[in-house]
Amino acid sequence: MFPLRRVAILGVGMMGGSLGKALLKRDLAVEVIGYDADPAAVQLARQVGAVTHAAATAAEAVAAAELVVLAVPVQAACRLLREMAPYLSPGCLVTDLCSTKAAVTKAAEEALPAAAAFVGGHPMAGSEKTGVLAAEADLFENAIYILTGTASAELTAMQDLVWRLGGLPVVMTPEQHDRQVAAISHLPHLTAAVLVQTVAGLGETAELLSLAGGGFRDSTRIALGCPRMWKDICLSNRDNLLTMLDMFADRLSEVRQLVAQADAAGLLAYFAAAREVRQQVPLRGKGLLPLLYNLFVFVPDRPGLIGEVTGLLGEGGINIAEIELLRVREKTGGPLRLGFVTAAARDAAAEILQTAGLRVERQEE
Amino acid sequence: MFPLRRVAILGVGMMGGSLGKALLKRDLAVEVIGYDADPAAVQLARQVGAVTHAAATAAEAVAAAELVVLAVPVQAACRLLREMAPYLSPGCLVTDLCSTKAAVTKAAEEALPAAAAFVGGHPMAGSEKTGVLAAEADLFENAIYILTGTASAELTAMQDLVWRLGGLPVVMTPEQHDRQVAAISHLPHLTAAVLVQTVAGLGETAELLSLAGGGFRDSTRIALGCPRMWKDICLSNRDNLLTMLDMFADRLSEVRQLVAQADAAGLLAYFAAAREVRQQVPLRGKGLLPLLYNLFVFVPDRPGLIGEVTGLLGEGGINIAEIELLRVREKTGGPLRLGFVTAAARDAAAEILQTAGLRVERQEE
Numbered sequence: 001m002f003p004l005r006r007v008a009i010l011g012v013g014m015m016g017g018s019l020g021k022a023l024l025k026r027d028l029a030v031e032v033i034g035y036d037a038d039p040a041a042v043q044l045a046r047q048v049g050a051v052t053h054a055a056a057t058a059a060e061a062v063a064a065a066e067l068v069v070l071a072v073p074v075q076a077a078c079r080l081l082r083e084m085a086p087y088l089s090p091g092c093l094v095t096d097l098c099s100t101k102a103a104v105t106k107a108a109e110e111a112l113p114a115a116a117a118f119v120g121g122h123p124m125a126g127s128e129k130t131g132v133l134a135a136e137a138d139l140f141e142n143a144i145y146i147l148t149g150t151a152s153a154e155l156t157a158m159q160d161l162v163w164r165l166g167g168l169p170v171v172m173t174p175e176q177h178d179r180q181v182a183a184i185s186h187l188p189h190l191t192a193a194v195l196v197q198t199v200a201g202l203g204e205t206a207e208l209l210s211l212a213g214g215g216f217r218d219s220t221r222i223a224l225g226c227p228r229m230w231k232d233i234c235l236s237n238r239d240n241l242l243t244m245l246d247m248f249a250d251r252l253s254e255v256r257q258l259v260a261q262a263d264a265a266g267l268l269a270y271f272a273a274a275r276e277v278r279q280q281v282p283l284r285g286k287g288l289l290p291l292l293y294n295l296f297v298f299v300p301d302r303p304g305l306i307g308e309v310t311g312l313l314g315e316g317g318i319n320i321a322e323i324e325l326l327r328v329r330e331k332t333g334g335p336l337r338l339g340f341v342t343a344a345a346r347d348a349a350a351e352i353l354q355t356a357g358l359r360v361e362r363q364e365e
Numbered sequence: 366m367f368p369l370r371r372v373a374i375l376g377v378g379m380m381g382g383s384l385g386k387a388l389l390k391r392d393l394a395v396e397v398i399g400y401d402a403d404p405a406a407v408q409l410a411r412q413v414g415a416v417t418h419a420a421a422t423a424a425e426a427v428a429a430a431e432l433v434v435l436a437v438p439v440q441a442a443c444r445l446l447r448e449m450a451p452y453l454s455p456g457c458l459v460t461d462l463c464s465t466k467a468a469v470t471k472a473a474e475e476a477l478p479a480a481a482a483f484v485g486g487h488p489m490a491g492s493e494k495t496g497v498l499a500a501e502a503d504l505f506e507n508a509i510y511i512l513t514g515t516a517s518a519e520l521t522a523m524q525d526l527v528w529r530l531g532g533l534p535v536v537m538t539p540e541q542h543d544r545q546v547a548a549i550s551h552l553p554h555l556t557a558a559v560l561v562q563t564v565a566g567l568g569e570t571a572e573l574l575s576l577a578g579g580g581f582r583d584s585t586r587i588a589l590g591c592p593r594m595w596k597d598i599c600l601s602n603r604d605n606l607l608t609m610l611d612m613f614a615d616r617l618s619e620v621r622q623l624v625a626q627a628d629a630a631g632l633l634a635y636f637a638a639a640r641e642v643r644q645q646v647p648l649r650g651k652g653l654l655p656l657l658y659n660l661f662v663f664v665p666d667r668p669g670l671i672g673e674v675t676g677l678l679g680e681g682g683i684n685i686a687e688i689e690l691l692r693v694r695e696k697t698g699g700p701l702r703l704g705f706v707t708a709a710a711r712d713a714a715a716e717i718l719q720t721a722g723l724r725v726e727r728q729e730e
Contacts, residue, residue, distance in 0.1 A: 124576065124578055144575075144576060144578075146576075170575075170576075179567075180569070180572070180573055180576055181576070183563070183564050183567055183573055184564060184573050184574075184576045184577050184578075184581050185576075185578065185580055185581065187560070187563065188560060188580050188581050188584040188585070189580060190620055190624075191556055191560055191584065191617070192580075192584050192639075193620065193635060193636055193639035194613060194616045194617050194620055194639075195552070195553060195556055195613070196639040196642050196643050197616050197620075197635070197638065197639055197642070198548065198552065198609065198612050198613045198616050199548050199549060199642070200638070200639075200642045201612060201616065202544075202548055202612070204545070205642065205645070206645065207545070208545055208548055208549050209549070209642075209645050209646050210509070210535075211489065211509060211511075211535075211545055211546070211549050211550075212549050212646050213489055213549075213550065215550055215553050215554060215557075215587040215590075216549050216550065216553050216646070217646060218583045218584065218586045218587060219553040219556065219557050219583065219584045219585070219586070219587055220553070220584070220643050220646075221583045221584070221643075222580040222583060222584055223636075223639045223640055223643045224640055224643055224644065225580075225636075225640070227633050227636035227637040227640055228633060230632075230636050231629055231632040231633045231636060234623075234624050234632050235624075235627055235629060235632070238624055238625075238627060241624055242621065242624055242625055244563065245617070245620075245621045245624065246621075247563050247566060247567070248559060248560070248563045248617070249614065249617060249618070249621070251559045251562050251563050251566065252556070252559050252610070252613070252614060252617070253614070255555055255558065255559055255562075255610075256607065256610045256611075256614070258599075259555075259599050259600075259603055259606055259607055259610065260603075260607055262600055262603060264596055264600060267595075267596040267599050267600070268592050268593060268596045270558060270562070271558055271588075271590075271592035271595050271596060272592040273562065273565070274557075274558035274559075274561040274562055274565075274588045275588055275589055275590070275592055277561050277562070277564070277565045277570065277574075278561050278585050278586075278588045278589050279589065280570070280571065280574055281574045281577050281581070281582060281585075298501070298503070306675050306685055306688050307672065307675035307676055307678075307679045307685075310671040310672040310675050311672040311675070311676055312672075313671075313672065314670070314671065314672030314673065315672070320671050323671060323688055
């Protein structure tokens with residue numbers, strides 16, 4: 001099956017562009033035809049090597065394509081499905097990269113001819129960045145890539161493709177997908193935003209934020225995400241998200257009651273149960289944001305320390321994905337937090353720093 | 366005033382032990398007398414150099430002490446205040462390390478003789494670890510250390526002590542303190558636990574948790590904290606926490622309404638406002654800590670780059686006060702934030718980095 005002779009990517013932003021680059025870099029496609037509502041974006045995509053050819057219309061792009069990828073937001077994907085359906089080649093496989101799956105699956109069932117097949121896709125590897133200039137051939141590496149559909153030759157082909165892209169395919173129904181991401185991804189974003197807004201609503205915001213330790217920072221970091229993207233996600237997964245918000249509100253009022261009643265045993269059991277569940281989060285896998293492996297470096301604060309630590313790791317060829325000097329310590333960790341993309345990099349960094357006489361500690365994850 | 370001739374530390378766990386080590390390491394005290402309800406803990410504290418002498422009773426410990434530190438949980442601190450009050454030397458200064466301030470301040474006002482003074486303290490530096498073996502002489506370095514009380518010679522003395530410990534003293538009233546930590550520390554812990562419990566309540570927990578990306582992991586990490594400690598905190602700051610829970614619930618129902626009404630503009634504004642507030646976290650609040658002058662460096666991501674940047678500035682004699690590589694997708698370079706104490710240092714750094722071919726941007730102040 002591989003390389004595919006011709007793949008059409010409709011929408012050449014960061015996600016579509018990354019897929020094009022990945023297909024070409026890994027020799028999974030000979031020709032990648034790009035289409036975008038913005039003609040300049042397609043030209044740019046061709047210039048940066050995300051596609052091999054530019055098409056002026058969706059119809060032109062999908063003609064003779066074995067695989068068609070919808071790399072646009074949900075509403076646009078539903079429109080494009082209807083628009084391009086008459087021009088698909090017999091035997092064509094259509095997939096998408098949308099962050100919710102029920103609506104686009106329904107549109108595909110209604111719009112596609114019998115000779116074409118649809119398998120939904122959601123690579124859980126987003127970015128706050130937009131546009132083809134932010135596209136990366138390695139975006140899908142080690143990322144969970146959800147596929148929706150029932151057992152079929154086309155589903156098997158998509159699983160194969162995801163493996164070849166370096167991703168980790170996970171199969172479920174569109175409804176399962178939308179419900180699960182509402183709980184594990186969309187709800188936490190909303191509660192993080194609500195937490196920030198609660199603090200902002202108290203007045204004395206600057207004073208309060210200056211007291212923010214690791215707890216507040218961690219639990220609200222996701223609120224730094226792109227407002228437009230999260231707005232779209234909320235709207236496209238509205239019903240599931242409302243269900244999750246209501247369940248969260250119920251649980252919140254349960255814990256409020258434990259506090260109001262000063263129920264020591266109840267609170268202890270509640271926190272213990274929450275900790276036990278949280279400890280079950282698997283070590284591997286990454287979702288909408290990359291998981292980082294954190295290392296705390298415990299050293300007295302002195303001039304040159306940061307340069308010393310980063311210099312040692314640079315000499316060792318180790319890439320620091322995130323670095324944070326913690327002014328406010330809260331219950332865990334030391335003054336300098338280093339984040340790494342892999343556990344191996346974290347461990348190698350730990351060894352280098354220990355050899356240099358620094359005390360380090362891996363963050364419990 | 367320094368070194369103090371005799372300091373009594375009541376409770377030689379991680380916090381009390383760290384204070385003892387810090388006082389001795391920095392020559393701020395000649396004798397540190399330890400007392401603990403567990404006699405073995407005091408002996409251990411002496412063996413590891415956290416105290417110089419062990420006392421068998423609180424009364425024995427505080428006799429002739431210039432400074433008495435209550436390093437036990439709130440309820441125990443209130444009890445100890447009453448117990449030891451008759452044995453305090455005239456002119457003695459009493460402080461504590463409790464995580465809430467109103468209750469212990471009230472107990473001190475009731476129990477202490479007129480000849481003793483009380484200044485509340487809350488070093489915002491902790492650990493999930495417990496026990497004197499986890500004590501660190503450097504625990505207070507760069508940590509915000511809240512002091513509660515009104516202007517007095519004793520408050521000034523405590524501010525001086527905190528500076529000498531390497532900490533950053535911040536003064537407020539006990540009520541302000543308890544309200545602010547309820548918002549910035551206690552509320553996030555509760556919502557993290559509620560988030561975990563919401564997911565756990567859906568069934569399919571293992572499957573759901575396997576999809577957990579950085580967002581869920583970050584926003585629930587604090588739920589890994591010690592259940593007993595958080596139960597105590599909830600109970601000792603109950604009224605403030607209930608207020609915060611109610612404010613959070615109100616904000617939650619506001620955002621629920623935006624979702625239910627599919628209010629795109631409202632959601633966009635909500636998320637944008639939350640992001641804007643959250644972006645203020647790493648910056649320092651006016652009046653609490655010095656404002657830093659920030660420089661963003663647009664770094665391509667490659668091993669050693671952070672070391673290169675810090676090395677260039679080190680050669681130029683420029684001290685970096687704060688460094689943060691903002692959360693990015695793996696393999697995509699993100700803006701590196703450098704904080705400087707003066708605008709001149711920030712500008713000199715900008716010139717050095719630009720000369721080296723890096724793109725930089727000053728943060729608007």
